[in-house]
Amino acid sequence: MPEFKHVSYSWDDDLAAHLDPVERLVYRSNLLGGDQRVTNTGGGNTSSKLIETDPLTGEDVEVLWVKGSGGDLRTAKRENFSSLYQDKLRSLQTVYAGKPEKGLKSPAEDEMVGMYTHTTFNLNPRASSIDTPLHSFLPGRHVDHMHPNAIIAIAASKHCEELTREIFGGEMAYVPWMRPGFELGLAMEEIAKSQPDLKAIMMGQHGFISWDDDDKVCYTRTLAFIEKAADFIEAKYQARGGDAAAFGGAKYETLPEAGRKSAFAAILPWLRGQVSQQKRFIGTVQDDEKILRFVNSADAPRLAELGTSCPDHFLRTKIKPLYIEWNPQSEDLTALKEKLAAGLDKYRADYASYYETCKHANSPAMRDPNPTVVLIPGLGMIAWGKDKSESRVTAEFYNCAVEVMRGAEAIDEYISLPQQEAFDIEYWLLEEAKLQRMPAEKELARQVVIVIGAGSGIGKETAHRLVKDGAHIVCVDLNEEAAKATAREITDRYGVGIGVAGTGVSNCGPATSFAANITDRASIRAMLDQVALAYGGFDHICVTAGIFVPSDTTGHIPDEKWALTFSINVTGSYLVGDEAGKTWREQGLRGNLVLTTSANAAVAKKGSLAYDTSKAAANHLVRELSIELSPLVRVNGVAPATVVQGSAMFPRDRVIGSLAKYAIPYSEDEATESLVSKLAEFYADRTLTKSPITPADQAEAYFLLVTQRLSKTTGQIITVDGGLHEAFLR
The missing domain is CATH 3.40.225.10 (Class II aldolase/adducin N-terminal domain)
Structure with missing residues (x-):
């Protein structure tokens, strides 16, 4: 061999x-x-x-x-x-x-x-x-x-x-x-x-x-x-001196890993908003040793401006990247944003000039003039694409370009493809015809949806429903393993895409997962920052997490259980909306927040005092947040009736308790699935449609509210209760 x-x-x-x-x-x-x-x-x-x-x-x-x-x-x-x-x-x-x-x-x-x-x-x-x-x-x-x-x-x-x-x-x-x-x-x-x-x-x-x-x-x-x-x-x-002398030697120092992650989390949503002015992009961050060796080097500005040489490279990376001359040791993130804003303006002007100079009479219209690769000393590279797979491939191709420049500079002098030749490849009529033949993008393509409570029940079903229409899904749950399991189900079905892996949480595909406690603001912020590192930002949030604590045998609920119910069902949703609002405003892209309330918010019942009252508060929270987050973000709610099948709020003991409460015959050794079915049928018989309410029924409502199908609807509650006439508004 x-x-x-x-x-x-x-x-x-x-x-x-x-x-x-x-x-x-x-x-x-x-x-x-x-x-x-x-x-x-x-x-x-x-x-x-x-x-x-x-x-x-x-x-x-x-x-x-x-x-x-x-x-x-x-x-x-x-x-x-x-x-x-x-x-x-x-x-x-x-x-x-x-x-x-x-x-x-x-x-x-x-x-x-x-x-x-x-x-x-x-x-x-x-x-x-x-x-x-x-x-x-x-x-x-x-x-x-x-x-x-x-x-x-x-x-x-x-x-x-x-x-x-x-x-x-x-x-x-x-x-x-x-x-x-x-x-x-x-x-x-x-x-x-x-x-x-x-x-x-x-x-x-x-x-x-x-x-x-x-x-x-x-x-x-x-x-x-x-x-x-x-x-x-x-x-x-x-x-010629190896790594120490590569690209003319180091000009800037790399920030520590924690500093890089903090800086990326702070700038990525804003930057995503800037490059997504025509169409939304999904990002991939790379900050490994090789890319940092390049972006920190003395020759990086010159080589980046020359652009890539191989047609396969610049079809993904555009004719050149955006390089930002920022000193990570002496300048802060405010200065970085200012330089990024100025750099983006110049890049778009340069791209428009390139198009006008090189176009032919029959050339296709100018494409998006925003960069797909951004290079920042001390931090690394951000690559953008229509989905996670494409942004990873874009990162891969610029890595290839860097290696090409390293080799060419070591043996001779690197040269790029002439602009006219580059243009004729980028705007080749055959390539344009291929683009026109591609199927239309799915309804939620280019969008990132965070589903909180994705480990089970309505949240899990919603995650699976939204990814079908092209969304990137962030599965969040207090139970980290449950969130991972849902994300794994999605990636097993849809794959993780192609291209090199990113760094850390950026190594993900159409779905990823994080743990978060929605009663803890710091936990929510940490999760949102991780989402920024994974995809560059987010577009919508669906909060399906909730808790039901029944009254005790005396008809009362302990004070600590009352506080816990409101902490999760009301305060948690508020904290999510309040923290996410900061990112939405930075990003500047329209989004949706969908909260889970309940038909119980309008129906007083014995035995669920804390739950029903918390859901009534959640109904009004929807209206308040719709005002606070307008006009950028629409806020709506989904109000299910009792969803038994697949719900984490209905463990076996609660199902048995409910069957006993309603005098529905059952056996202690009966299979859980059979018990759940009996209770679901009982609840269905109380509705006008006489059909059990399933997580899939709820997921359709979340889908409807995160799309543009109800683009003028905000501050509203959509009930999915099978027609529970007791919950009709009075």
């Missing part, structure tokens, strides 16, 4: 021997995509030219299987690969309209993408990648096109061609930057024809491509090229 230091060799002969040819291509792709030192998320593609039986003629034909448009090599399956007749692909060369004028891309280039469908083998529905000609026109039966940081560091160096010869000798040729497509495929074919012993080509500003007639050899050779590049870079890097 070959030994590598900078990449992982994972080929298993025994496993590969039992795979069919297409499965071997998938296997090779997964191995390459699983190592981020080989290629980034969603980047690169692989192919195999295989002999297949033509479904129409029954004859053997050569078919190119190549990773299709979109998808990720690490997780790719057979269905992610397109299949095309190789002879028909090559015949398209006679259709291609020729080379473009200097400095322009031929219109025929984009037209050729539509021609690939005419070469489809066996009605395969997977759309072909724009890189398809590269794989078809090169001679090897197996081709790997990768984006390793070590290789891109060479590709993004000022003297890339000379360095390619110095490092690889005659093993790897060089082609200057060309946008991926037919023209690049033809250029590579000419290079391969002129140098028949060649096995790889360095692609200026982009990556590299390698090939062989044996798939295992192709895989091993791909790794070997990356290893050779990394060895060369590391030797030069150490000779």
Whole structure:
């Protein structure tokens, strides 16, 4: 087995021997995509030219299987690969309209993408990648096109061609930057024809491509090229002083971890509001050693302004990040906010100028001019995306860009892609068409909802209901394990997304969990700060936590139980609203607060004096908070009738007590589920709809109130009680 230091060799002969040819291509792709030192998320593609039986003629034909448009090599399956007749692909060369004028891309280039469908083998529905000609026109039966940081560091160096010869000798040729497509495929074919012993080509500003007639050899050779590049870079890097001298050496010092978390928690909601002026963003924080080494360095402002070099990078990170020249040792957070505000204004103006300078007559409209990457000395990096997965991938790509700059500066001089070329990639009409074909975002996409009481009952059901429509869910409960269990159920079902993990609580997906005691203001604040670190901020809060303490056998309730009932059912909701209000105002984005009251708030009953009175107070708290938090936040309440099924407020002993109270026949050894069903049916019979009230019924009300469907409704209570006429308002 070959030994590598900078990449992982994972080929298993025994496993590969039992795979069919297409499965071997998938296997090779997964191995390459699983190592981020080989290629980034969603980047690169692989192919195999295989002999297949033509479904129409029954004859053997050569078919190119190549990773299709979109998808990720690490997780790719057979269905992610397109299949095309190789002879028909090559015949398209006679259709291609020729080379473009200097400095322009031929219109025929984009037209050729539509021609690939005419070469489809066996009605395969997977759309072909724009890189398809590269794989078809090169001679090897197996081709790997990768984006390793070590290789891109060479590709993004000022003297890339000379360095390619110095490092690889005659093993790897060089082609200057060309946008991926037919023209690049033809250029590579000419290079391969002129140098028949060649096995790889360095692609200026982009990556590299390698090939062989044996798939295992192709895989091993791909790794070997990356290893050779990394060895060369590391030797030069150490000779220049290593980490201590990286990026011109350190200019600023890193704040201690506690200080970084405190600072991020203080600025993130405000910053999220600033970058979310057009559409809301979800954030990922990264403050590990490597990113801090960069943001603290003397050269970071210069390199950040140059922007990224590889098209795969800046499609995620924009043409450049926003770097803030802030001194963490001598300036406070007020100064940081002022510099961020000024930096954002300048960034938007720069982006608008970039668009106006580079646009064509048929260019799509200018996209959101806000940065997706923000770099702050002493703190680290904040990446933004439409969801947690995208923000993590954005962070991953800028990490790749930093590693590329580190390598390029160690061996030569880092250069970025020219602005016009960058624009033509970012605003490529084919890319725009792909964006337009994407399904519409879900109703709660880009939004973060905190569900307090998510460990059981109505809260758990509400968390599951809201995530279905695209929300990021923060599961909060006094019982930390219960909150974790609900978050785990969500991530097990929906996955955690892709991309590198963030730091600490930022390492989360569509759901995360925290413990909090809503009767303790400090506990609430700590939880809200953790949410800021996880997602950048929040949009809505649903408070489903509550307590029911029945009167004792004499009809009284102890003073401490009365105080506890009001502390949880009333004061807790007030503290949540009051603390969250501070963050909502900082963020400046409209939100919703939904409290849980009860039908009992309007119905006096024997045996629930403290509970009923507390819920009546909660009803009025809804009205008061709707005034206090307006106009930014709407505040409403959901008033359930007795929800027995799945409720933490109805343990077995309370269910039995209620059955006895209402003289409903039961057996002491009867299953809890049966007892609950009897009590639920009893309560249902008291309503007009004659149906048991379930947590799912309540969850629909919470969903309705956090969406924009009732956007002009605030200070109101929605009852979900099955039609309990005793609770009708008088």
